[in-house]
Amino acid sequence: MAETDRRTAESRQRRADRSSATIRDVANRAGVSVATVSRALNGIGPMTEETSQRVLTAVKALEYIPHAAARSMSIRRSNTICVLLPEVHGEFFSELVSAMDFAARNRGHHLLVSSSHNDASEMSAVLKALRGRVDGIIVMSPESSPGALLRSLAAEIPTVLLNSSARGLPSIEIDNFTGARAMTGHLIGLGHRRLAFIGGPAHNADARERRKGFQTALEAAGRSRNGMEIEGDFTEASGYDAVRKMLSARSRPTAIFAANDAMAVGAMFALREAAVPLPAGMAIAGFDDIPIARYLTPQLTTVRVDIPELGRRAVERLLTDVEMPAERSKARKELIGTTLAIRESCGSPRDARTG
Amino acid sequence: MAETDRRTAESRQRRADRSSATIRDVANRAGVSVATVSRALNGIGPMTEETSQRVLTAVKALEYIPHAAARSMSIRRSNTICVLLPEVHGEFFSELVSAMDFAARNRGHHLLVSSSHNDASEMSAVLKALRGRVDGIIVMSPESSPGALLRSLAAEIPTVLLNSSARGLPSIEIDNFTGARAMTGHLIGLGHRRLAFIGGPAHNADARERRKGFQTALEAAGRSRNGMEIEGDFTEASGYDAVRKMLSARSRPTAIFAANDAMAVGAMFALREAAVPLPAGMAIAGFDDIPIARYLTPQLTTVRVDIPELGRRAVERLLTDVEMPAERSKARKELIGTTLAIRESCGSPRDARTG
DNA sequence: CTGTTAGCGCGTTCAC
DNA sequence: GTGAACGCGCTAACAG
Numbered sequence: 118m119a120e121t122d123r124r125t126a127e128s129r130q131r132r133a134d135r136s137s138a139t140i141r142d143v144a145n146r147a148g149v150s151v152a153t154v155s156r157a158l159n160g161i162g163p164m165t166e167e168t169s170q171r172v173l174t175a176v177k178a179l180e181y182i183p184h185a186a187a188r189s190m191s192i193r194r195s196n197t198i199c200v201l202l203p204e205v206h207g208e209f210f211s212e213l214v215s216a217m218d219f220a221a222r223n224r225g226h227h228l229l230v231s232s233s234h235n236d237a238s239e240m241s242a243v244l245k246a247l248r249g250r251v252d253g254i255i256v257m258s259p260e261s262s263p264g265a266l267l268r269s270l271a272a273e274i275p276t277v278l279l280n281s282s283a284r285g286l287p288s289i290e291i292d293n294f295t296g297a298r299a300m301t302g303h304l305i306g307l308g309h310r311r312l313a314f315i316g317g318p319a320h321n322a323d324a325r326e327r328r329k330g331f332q333t334a335l336e337a338a339g340r341s342r343n344g345m346e347i348e349g350d351f352t353e354a355s356g357y358d359a360v361r362k363m364l365s366a367r368s369r370p371t372a373i374f375a376a377n378d379a380m381a382v383g384a385m386f387a388l389r390e391a392a393v394p395l396p397a398g399m400a401i402a403g404f405d406d407i408p409i410a411r412y413l414t415p416q417l418t419t420v421r422v423d424i425p426e427l428g429r430r431a432v433e434r435l436l437t438d439v440e441m442p443a444e445r446s447k448a449r450k451e452l453i454g455t456t457l458a459i460r461e462s463c464g465s466p467r468d469a470r471t472g
Numbered sequence: 473m474a475e476t477d478r479r480t481a482e483s484r485q486r487r488a489d490r491s492s493a494t495i496r497d498v499a500n501r502a503g504v505s506v507a508t509v510s511r512a513l514n515g516i517g518p519m520t521e522e523t524s525q526r527v528l529t530a531v532k533a534l535e536y537i538p539h540a541a542a543r544s545m546s547i548r549r550s551n552t553i554c555v556l557l558p559e560v561h562g563e564f565f566s567e568l569v570s571a572m573d574f575a576a577r578n579r580g581h582h583l584l585v586s587s588s589h590n591d592a593s594e595m596s597a598v599l600k601a602l603r604g605r606v607d608g609i610i611v612m613s614p615e616s617s618p619g620a621l622l623r624s625l626a627a628e629i630p631t632v633l634l635n636s637s638a639r640g641l642p643s644i645e646i647d648n649f650t651g652a653r654a655m656t657g658h659l660i661g662l663g664h665r666r667l668a669f670i671g672g673p674a675h676n677a678d679a680r681e682r683r684k685g686f687q688t689a690l691e692a693a694g695r696s697r698n699g700m701e702i703e704g705d706f707t708e709a710s711g712y713d714a715v716r717k718m719l720s721a722r723s724r725p726t727a728i729f730a731a732n733d734a735m736a737v738g739a740m741f742a743l744r745e746a747a748v749p750l751p752a753g754m755a756i757a758g759f760d761d762i763p764i765a766r767y768l769t770p771q772l773t774t775v776r777v778d779i780p781e782l783g784r785r786a787v788e789r790l791l792t793d794v795e796m797p798a799e800r801s802k803a804r805k806e807l808i809g810t811t812l813a814i815r816e817s818c819g820s821p822r823d824a825r826t827g
Numbered sequence: 828c829t830g831t832t833a834g835c836g837c838g839t840t841c842a843c
Numbered sequence: 844g845t846g847a848a849c850g851c852g853c854t855a856a857c858a859g
Contacts, residue, residue: 137603137628139836150846155838164844180624184604186544187836190851195541197584197605205573206763211566218560218587227601229552230585232573246582248492249539249852250552269535273492353767382767389769408561409764412708412737414744494852505830510854518828542852545835604836831858836851843846 138179147175158183189249198435199229199251201240203260206352207379208407209424216428217255224436226252234258241266247274253435255279259322275438279431282322287438289431289451293323293404296420296455297330297374300402303418303457304372305338308465309400313370314346315359315380324351327376327404345370349380356383364391371466372400378407378419385413385462400463415461427453493534502530513538544604553790554584554606556595558615561707562734563762564779571783572610579791581607589613596621602629608790610634614677630793634786637677642793644786644806648678648759651775651810652685652729655757658773658812659727660693663820664755668725669701670714670735679706682731682759700725704735711738719746726821727755733762733774740768740817755818770816782808 144151149168156162157172175181189195200217202210210232218228229251234240240258244266247254254270256263257279263286267276271286278288304312314331317324328346335344347362349355356375363370364387375381381403385395393399396415403410403419410417430453499506504523511517512527530536544550555572557565565587573583584606589595595613599621602609609625611618612634618641622631626641633643659667669686672679683701690699702717704710711730715738718725730736736758740750748754751770758765758774765772785808 140838141836151837152839152846153844156845159838161838162844168844182600182603182625184836185601186541186550186604187851188604188838189541190545190836190853191838193851195605196601205566205570206563207566208561208563211560211562211569214566214569214585215560215587218585222586222588222598227598227605228585230569230573230583231577232570233577243577243582245537246540246551248537249541249543250582270537353764357767379764382764386767386769409708409734409737412712412741414741414769495854496852506853507831507855508829511829514854516854520828523829539852542835543854545837545852546854548835829859831856833854833856835853838849838851840849841847843844 138181139184140181142179143172143175143181146179147171195250195252196225197227197229197251198253198255198432198439199231199247200255200257201234201243202230202232202257203235205232208409209377209405212408212424213428216425217432220429220432221436224432226432226436235260237261237264240264244270253277253439255431255435256281259324260318260320275435275442277431277435277438279427280323285448287434287447287449287451289427289434289453291323291422291427292452292454293326294330294333296404296422296457297327297376298334299330299455299457300374300404300418300420301331301334302338303459304374304400304402304463305334305342307372307400307463308467309342309370309372310466311343311368311370311372312345313363313373314344315349315356315373315375315384316346317349317351317376317380319348321351324376331374343368343370349376351377351379353379353383353386356380357387358383360384360387360391364393370399372402372463374402374404376404378403378405378410378417381417381419381462382409382413385417396462396464400466402463406458410458411460413462418460418463419458421456421458423453493536494539495536497534498527498530498536501534502526550605550607551580552582552584552606553608553610553787553794554586554602555610555612556589556598557585557587557612558590560587563764564732564760567763567779568783571780572787575784575787576791579787581787581791590615592616592619595619599625608632608794610786610790611636614679615673615675630790630797632786632790632793634782635678640803642789642802642804642806644782644789644808646678646777646782647807647809648681649685649688651759651777651812652682652731653689654685654810654812655729655759655773655775656686656689657693658814659729659755659757659818660689660697662727662755662818663822664725664727665821666698666723666725666727667700668718668728669699670704670711670728670730670739671701672704672706672731672735674703676706679731686729698723698725704731706732706734708734708738708741711735712742713738715739715742715746719748725754727757727818729757729759731759733758733760733765733772736772736774736817737764737768740772751817751819755821757818761813765813766815768817772813773815773818774813776811776813778808 140151144154157169221228231243253275255277258281262282316328347359406419406421495506499509512524576583608630613636617637671683702714761774761776
């Protein structure tokens, strides 16, 4: 009896506190034990239809909502995954996060997003706070390879790398090299002999692969092709600056391949500003195929990456590891292919004369 | 002794399990109590330098990381906030989320992102899973006003609305009306008499306010101005379609005001495709000032919204409510001002003749 | 200054 | 079919 009194008192206090009801409040109201409430809610074990109804009624009446922290404490599962991103700018990331969130929610998981991690120490701080908070981690850190902390954490929490140099960890990567090589080949096939490449940051893994693809295609085509390279930082502004420099050089290229669409946009703007007709006066290509690419004038020819697919696959793979700890996927590297989206921005170098 | 044995055994088992050490493991290794470990880690209460060091050493040796769920269970705080978004497409959202994440992290909070909520029932499901998981919620739901669930949940968990019709809940909103009115006024000032407005979805609050701003400015300028309206859905594609329809109409406008930049981009593309010179043949204006706006040709004149500021303020306000439950901010509505970013895309209607 | 203990809210063996 | 009791990992009184 003393027990019952105390519970009632607690219950009253909670309501005054604006705190919502606990499983015990529900049990009291339904006249059953907390165990029964738990079972009724989770559909575990056989149970009288009547008891079940009584519980459900009490739940409704009290507007009971299970406490996530308490729940994950017992079941040792938070139903949350985290995605650690470098910097979140431009359409690429909104597409990616959107797809990940969708995939995660479809499998009953929440998505914790943490961005602006170009700094390793800053990333460590976040990683440490993740234990007991998430069931799995997706790390996109093209600027720096995963540190020791991530490795040791990955032993406990399933981790998948995205476009990051992987050593000992499962990863999913865009096939940057092949895509860039193909686009460069396309440009060469169009007859271009002087090609320029606007690259990403030197220490960025994606950027490096794309540059290698460019170089490889150039070499394969023989010495007669000249390639010049300018480093950008994946922003529109850097694409703009790159072209400004390029135009003041004595030997102009006839085609420009930007390592991502944002830089291509900046490049196109600089070209227009300099009254270079597009695509007649200069071919321009990008990488990513962000949604806006096809709405530019001329429509941007670019290396198409299925961004939603990339996000979806990363989540699927992670959750498989989360749900089947027994057979964790090894450090397998999975490659996401690219295709060429040939649109209007790349003509042949002869166009400058004929058209 | 039996006690000690058990703990040691547990510890061993954990290591075999790949689960990391608990606070008790640390206490054992350091030869202190769990309370001391807790205090040392959280810097609570006075303590011998030596004890503190012993604890820290043990923490390092065991690679101990506190368990977030357990911690939030005791302190009744998760240090996580959630942002519920409608659909996440385009640069607007990446800028917003990025800013929110930054602001949240600066104040020691994590960010849970949940998008694609255009459906109310779907949103309810997510909301329910939030109890015990987050300390506060930011809801951006311009398509539908907050339901009963959000209201009752808001009684327990601090909530801030973003660009949503608010009743009884604190909110932060872009001053859509004033911004749209100002831009329309600018267009009229340029001499335009036939204006077209490409609006957002009819049931979208932002869209409605922007349309009202357009209409109000038109009315204020007198009857002589004609306004036509076409409904879009905030995507590039809908802006494109709107212009196609417009061009086939008998009376063409001389200026188009799109309710957001994405639609303006689509509109510009359709105009170019129809060989309408910009800005000479048609003035075009947008809303949002997404980063890419200034890299379009011509540079897009648009209503500038300080997106990062919007995100930052929403987080700041929410966390203030979280940290000072005593004086929760009332259902006050906070307005974020806009400014006109006058660039190149809007000429006067005479340009068509003279230029 | 430090250790003991009682919860936080829920899931889950075991008896009954 | 149902309930009592314990544990998840940590913090916050209260003792000492």
